[in-house]
Amino acid sequence: MTWSPEQPFNDLPPLPPAVELESRAVLKACIPARAALAALNQAAALMPNPAMLVNTLPMLEARDSSEIENIVTTADRLFQHAGSAEQQADSATKEALRYRDALYWGAASLTQRPLSTATAVEVCRKIKAVDLDVRRTPGTQLVNEGTGAVVYTPPQGEVRLRELLGNWEIFLHNATDIDPLVRMAAAHYQFEAIHPFVDGNGRTGRVLNLLFLVQEGLLDLPILYLSRAILRRKADYYQLLREVTQTGAWEPWVLFMLQGVEETAQWTTAKILAIRKLADHTAQHVRERLPKLYSRELVDVIFEQPYCRIGNLVDKSVAQRQAASRYLHALAELGVLAEKTAGKEKLFVHPRLLNLLADEAHQYERYE
Numbered sequence: 001m002t003w004s005p006e007q008p009f010n011d012l013p014p015l016p017p018a019v020e021l022e023s024r025a026v027l028k029a030c031i032p033a034r035a036a037l038a039a040l041n042q043a044a045a046l047m048p049n050p051a052m053l054v055n056t057l058p059m060l061e062a063r064d065s066s067e068i069e070n071i072v073t074t075a076d077r078l079f080q081h082a083g084s085a086e087q088q089a090d091s092a093t094k095e096a097l098r099y100r101d102a103l104y105w106g107a108a109s110l111t112q113r114p115l116s117t118a119t120a121v122e123v124c125r126k127i128k129a130v131d132l133d134v135r136r137t138p139g140t141q142l143v144n145e146g147t148g149a150v151v152y153t154p155p156q157g158e159v160r161l162r163e164l165l166g167n168w169e170i171f172l173h174n175a176t177d178i179d180p181l182v183r184m185a186a187a188h189y190q191f192e193a194i195h196p197f198v199d200g201n202g203r204t205g206r207v208l209n210l211l212f213l214v215q216e217g218l219l220d221l222p223i224l225y226l227s228r229a230i231l232r233r234k235a236d237y238y239q240l241l242r243e244v245t246q247t248g249a250w251e252p253w254v255l256f257m258l259q260g261v262e263e264t265a266q267w268t269t270a271k272i273l274a275i276r277k278l279a280d281h282t283a284q285h286v287r288e289r290l291p292k293l294y295s296r297e298l299v300d301v302i303f304e305q306p307y308c309r310i311g312n313l314v315d316k317s318v319a320q321r322q323a324a325s326r327y328l329h330a331l332a333e334l335g336v337l338a339e340k341t342a343g344k345e346k347l348f349v350h351p352r353l354l355n356l357l358a359d360e361a362h363q364y365e366r367y368e
Contacts, residue, residue, distance in 0.1 A: 003245060003246065004153075005149075005150050005151050005152055005153060006141075006150050006153060007153055008138070008153050008154065008155055008156040008157075009152070009153060009154060009155050009193065009245070010155045010156065010157070010160050012155055012164060012190075012193055012194065014164070014167040014171075015167055015168060015170075015171035015175070015186060015187070015190050016171060016175055016178065016186065017186070017248065017250055018248075019248060019250050021178060021182050021186055021250060021254060022178060022179065022182055023251050025251060025255060026182060026251060026254050026255060026258065027179070029254075029255055029258040029259065029262075030179050030181055030182065030258060032262050033181055033258045033259075033261045033262040033265070034179075034181065034218070036261065036262045036263075036265035036266050036269070037213070037218050037219065037224070037261065037265045038218075039265065039266075039269050040219070040223075040224065040265040040266075040268055040269045040272070041218070041219055041220055043269045043272045043273060044220060044221055044223060044272060045220065046276075047272065047275075047276060048300075049300045049303070049304070050221060051300070051304045052275060052279065052300065052303045052304055053221060053223050053272060053275070054104075054221055054223065055304045055305065056079075056275070056303075056304075056306065056353075056357060057223040057225060057268065057271070057272075058100050058103050058104070058222065058223065059075055059078045059079060059082070059100055060075060060225050060228070060357065061099075061100075061103070061210070061223075061224075061225050061226070061227050061228075062078065062096045062097065062099040062100040062103070063075055063078060063096055064225070064227035064228050064230075064231045065096075065099055065202075065203050065206045065207075065227035065230075065231075066092065066095060066096040066099055066203065067231055068202060068203075068206075068227060068230055068231050068234060068237075069202055069203060071092045071095050071096065072092055073090070073092040073093040073096050075354070075357055075358060076354060077089065077090070077093045078093060078096055078097060078100075079305075079306045079307045079354070080307045080342065080347065081093055081094075081097065082097060082100075082305075082307070083309075088342075088343070095127070098126055098127050098128075098129055099127050099203055099207070101126055102122075102123045102124075102126035102127045102203075102204075102207055103207050103210060103211075103222055104222075105122070105123070105126055106119060106122075106123050106207055106208075106210075106211045106222070107210075107211060107214055107221070107222045109122070110211060110214060110215050114172075114173060114215060115169070115172055115173075115208065115211055115212060115215055116169055117134070117162070117165045117166070117168075117169060117196075119208070119211070120165075120191070120196065120204055120208060121133060121134065121197075123204050123207050123208065124197050124200045124201075124203075124204040127200045127203050127204060127207075128197075128199060128200045132197060132198065132200075134158055134161050134162060134165070134196045134197070135156070135158065135161060135195075135196060135197060135198055136158045138156045138157075139156075140153070140154055140156070140195065140198060141153045142154070142195075151242065152195075152242070152245065154193065154194060154195030155194060155195075161194060161196050164190075164194045165194060165196060168187060168190050168191060168194065171183065171186070171187060171190070172187055172212065180212070180213070180216040180218060181218075181257075181258055181261060182254055182258075183212075184209055184212050184213065184257070185253065185254040185256075185257035185258065186250070186254065187208075187212070188205055188206075188208070188209055188257065189241060189244050189250075189253060191204075191205045191208065192205050192241060193241075193244075193245060206226065206227055206230070209226060210222040210224055210226065223268060223272075224261070224264055224265060224268055225264050225267065225268045225271075226260060226261065226264050228264050228267065229259070229260030229261075229263050229264045230260060233256070233260075236256060237256070240252055240253045240256050241253065270362045271356075271357070271362055273362075274356055274362035274363075274364060275303070275353070275356065275357075277364075278303075278352060278353065278356055278364045279299060279300075279303050281366060281367065282299055282302075282303075282336060282352070282367070283296060283299045285334075285336070285367040286298070286299060286331070286334070286336060289334055290330055290331075290334060293327055293330055295318065297316065297317075297318050298313070298318050298319075298327060300316075301313055301316050301318055302331070302336070302337065302348070302350050302353075303350070303353060305350075306349065306350045306353050306354050306357070307340075307347050307348075307349055307350075308328060308337065308347070308348045308349075308350065309345070309346070309347060309348070310324045310325050310328060310346070311324075313327060313328070328348045331348065332348060335367070336350070336352075336367075337349060337350055337351075338351055352364050352365055
């Protein structure tokens with residue numbers, strides 16, 4: 001294999017690589033990673049209302065995956081502008097919201113067809129909001145942000161790119177003798193090395209990671225916050241990708257990804273348990289203080305929507321518009337929510353939930 005950063009890497013080796021992917025160290029690392037994913041899946045299954053997770057945890061994934069590409073926003077902005085207020089958001093927030101939408105779309109698409117090049121194209125289209133396709137023109141190069149030096153030139157030529165993507169698909173679906181987590185790690189490297197789109201490859205590849213875990217039955221919902229581990233070790237992430245290209249150093253790369261799965265599965269599980277405890281605590285508080293207003297459906301909505309609107313209660317059939325307004329104002333007077341005006345719109349913010357989502361130690365403030 002010959003490789004030069006300034007030359008298109010059309011000789012990118014197909015999958016599986018010539019080296020042994022499942023070394024002893026890799027197989028050993030698969031055990032705790034698989035156990036952590038199983039615990040996460042069980043914690044999610046025990047949530048009475050999965051929408052509490054589906055509407056919140058992918059927002060954190062979207063924020064961090066975007067930040068890896070230096071597109072920086074906050075969870076607070078994402079929740080505030082989700083839904084009807086998206087058009088009022090800044091460009092970084094809009095792009096992160098599109099990442100979340102691409103993840104939702106991808107998870108739904110798995111019920112109709114397995115992961116494929118077409119899935120990747122549509123995910124990237126949704127992230128970038130552009131009607132793009134696999135690259136056809138040459139000239140794409142990756143450069144060092146500090147020095148401007150070329151660090152990698154991906155393969156070029158639509159025929160060659162589609163050949164490599166076809167091999168990527170076959171590996172995902174047919175290499176069933178390789179542990180799915182190892183396949184995910186190898187396929188993620190390959191997708192990033194192919195770099196099939198002009199832009200959006202990193203985020204598309206990270207969406208595909210989560211979709212693959214769902215497809216393989218390791219997750220029921222796409223709620224693993226995997227970009228958290230990548231963002232925390234961003235320099236290692238890019239260095240290890242380069243070392244696979246330069247020297248065929250597969251084992252350190254696969255171990256990095258397995259460790260990331262294990263750590264973020266454990267972190268996400270702890271976050272889910274804390275959300276459930278806060279939801280139960282909030283339900284008890286509202287039931288005791290506002291017994292005539294209380295319903296579990298009402299509490300569920302304010303956990304699904306940290307920035308709640310009157311229309312959210314109406315859409316969930318919790319109450320008609322006038323009653324919904326009264327309910328939210330009562331929760332604000334009780335201190336469960338905080339009323340906020342954004343232009344002509346009234347928003348009811350859930351401070352304890354937002355703080356919990358941001359808290360690394362999964363702590364929340366209890367009601368008196």
